[in-house]
Amino acid sequence: MVIKTKSGSESSILSVGVYRPSRLVPNSEIVDAIDSSDEWIVQRTGIESRRIAGADESVVDMAIGAAEQALLRAKLTIKDIDSVIVATITYPHQAPSAATAIIQRMGNPTAAAFDISAACAGFCYGVAMAHDFVRAGSAKKVLVIGVEKISDFTDPTDRATAFIFADGAGAVVIGETSDAGIGPVEWGSDSENRDAILMNPSWIDMRDTETQLTKADVKWPNITQEGQKVFRWAVFSMSKAALKALDSAGLSVHQIDAFIPHQANVRIIETMAKEMKLPDSVIIADDIRTNGNTSAASIPLAMDALLAKHPELHGKLALLIGYGAGLVYAGQVVKLPPKP
Amino acid sequence: MALSAADVLAGIKEIVEEVAGIPAASIELDKNFTDDLEVDSLSMVEVVVACEERFGVKIPDEKVTDLATVGDAVNFIVNAAA
Numbered sequence: 001m002v003i004k005t006k007s008g009s010e011s012s013i014l015s016v017g018v019y020r021p022s023r024l025v026p027n028s029e030i031v032d033a034i035d036s037s038d039e040w041i042v043q044r045t046g047i048e049s050r051r052i053a054g055a056d057e058s059v060v061d062m063a064i065g066a067a068e069q070a071l072l073r074a075k076l077t078i079k080d081i082d083s084v085i086v087a088t089i090t091y092p093h094q095a096p097s098a099a100t101a102i103i104q105r106m107g108n109p110t111a112a113a114f115d116i117s118a119a120c121a122g123f124c125y126g127v128a129m130a131h132d133f134v135r136a137g138s139a140k141k142v143l144v145i146g147v148e149k150i151s152d153f154t155d156p157t158d159r160a161t162a163f164i165f166a167d168g169a170g171a172v173v174i175g176e177t178s179d180a181g182i183g184p185v186e187w188g189s190d191s192e193n194r195d196a197i198l199m200n201p202s203w204i205d206m207r208d209t210e211t212q213l214t215k216a217d218v219k220w221p222n223i224t225q226e227g228q229k230v231f232r233w234a235v236f237s238m239s240k241a242a243l244k245a246l247d248s249a250g251l252s253v254h255q256i257d258a259f260i261p262h263q264a265n266v267r268i269i270e271t272m273a274k275e276m277k278l279p280d281s282v283i284i285a286d287d288i289r290t291n292g293n294t295s296a297a298s299i300p301l302a303m304d305a306l307l308a309k310h311p312e313l314h315g316k317l318a319l320l321i322g323y324g325a326g327l328v329y330a331g332q333v334v335k336l337p338p339k340p
Numbered sequence: 341m342a343l344s345a346a347d348v349l350a351g352i353k354e355i356v357e358e359v360a361g362i363p364a365a366s367i368e369l370d371k372n373f374t375d376d377l378e379v380d381s382l383s384m385v386e387v388v389v390a391c392e393e394r395f396g397v398k399i400p401d402e403k404v405t406d407l408a409t410v411g412d413a414v415n416f417i418v419n420a421a422a
Contacts, residue, residue, distance in 0.1 A: 043380070044380060044382060226401075227381065227382070228381055228384070228385050228401060228404060229401045231382050231385050232385045232389060235385075235386075235389075265382075267382050271386065
């Protein structure tokens with residue numbers, strides 16, 4: 001007996017949608033808790049402000065906001081979606097997934113749905129998987145959502161992270177197209193450096209601490225980061241990974257129109273661009289300046305902002321690269337979605 | 341290959357000028373990267389990586405904080421290359 005298999009088609013990003021929390025927090029509001037200044041933060045990160053979600057803006061709320069906008073722009077409804085991938089590290093339930101909460105609330109409770117944990121690289125991992133699902137015939141239209149409410153897992157007094165991270169959600173619909181709209185993924189890990197970005201303690205350590213010590217000693221799992229180590233890896237290894245993704249797609253830096261890296265730090269983005277020798281014709285996303293580092297949400301948020309500012313980029317080629325805790329990374333060339 | 345301290349200093353001057361925009365003439369052995377030259381922690385990473393490539397040595401992350409002055413960096417690189 002032979003097992004029958006399926007095959008699909010090429011795929012493209014059909015649309016992008018976002019949810020930006022309503023509260024914009026300038027540096028001046030956070031500097032006292034970390035004994036810093038607006039000038040210091042801007043010089044080291046380029047961040048002038050960030051968006052922080054309120055109590056009525058949960059991970060699922062924000063994800064649905066972004067997904068609804070992406071569906072509207074693609075002239076689709078949630079019923080047209082057969083698979084939902086959610087990239088997040090801040091959904092505060094171990095199980096069931098954020099993805100199942102999203103499909104239930106949006107009204108397509110039977111779609112395939114799951115979360116992935118690849119931190120700031122999560123969106124590009126999701127895009128790679130969605131593309132492969134469509135090519136393999138496992139799905140026809142996939143919703144990929146990057147969403148984070150990192151403010152729930154950030155210590156506002158931590159001088160290494162408090163000014164960097166922010167909240168938000170971005171989503172894309174990936175569907176069948178006759179031409180290739182998504183290039184091969186270049187992905188991998190540097191797990192020797194998995195302690196460079198951590199969320200500690202574990203739930204188990206936290207529970208055991210709670211039973212042994214007083215409540216005041218219990219530490220919530222907040223994010224920590226070794227800035228110099230991450231900067232070095234991000235700039236010098238990720239620029240090489242991004243160039244490999246370009247090469248895998250059979251393109252050079254002169255043949256792309258935009259560069260949309262994970263919005264980790266303006267200094268990282270600028271130094272990467274210099275290392276990669278990107279020509280001036282390539283427009284570089286810098287959404288981080290006003291919206292902070294939103295981890296898995298940063299690339300679709302930056303994509304949306306770039307298209308709003310440069311509508312001529314609709315349908316043009318962009319190089320994406322996500323990288324973060326793990327350390328893990330993924331990058332690919334994509335054709336930006338058409339004008340809705 | 342053994343490197344001379346003078347060659348390393350000359351190379352570091354060029355690198356710091358390129359990365360941080362500090363005139364090479366003001367870069368001397370006793371200058372502190374942070375306090376005197378105002379090279380911040382991220383620019384210091386760029387300086388370190390450029391030194392690694394130029395002099396063919398490895399400068400681990402945990403050593404970077406020990407390199408307070410230009411002279412510390414020259415000594416480390418000369419010894420690492422010896």
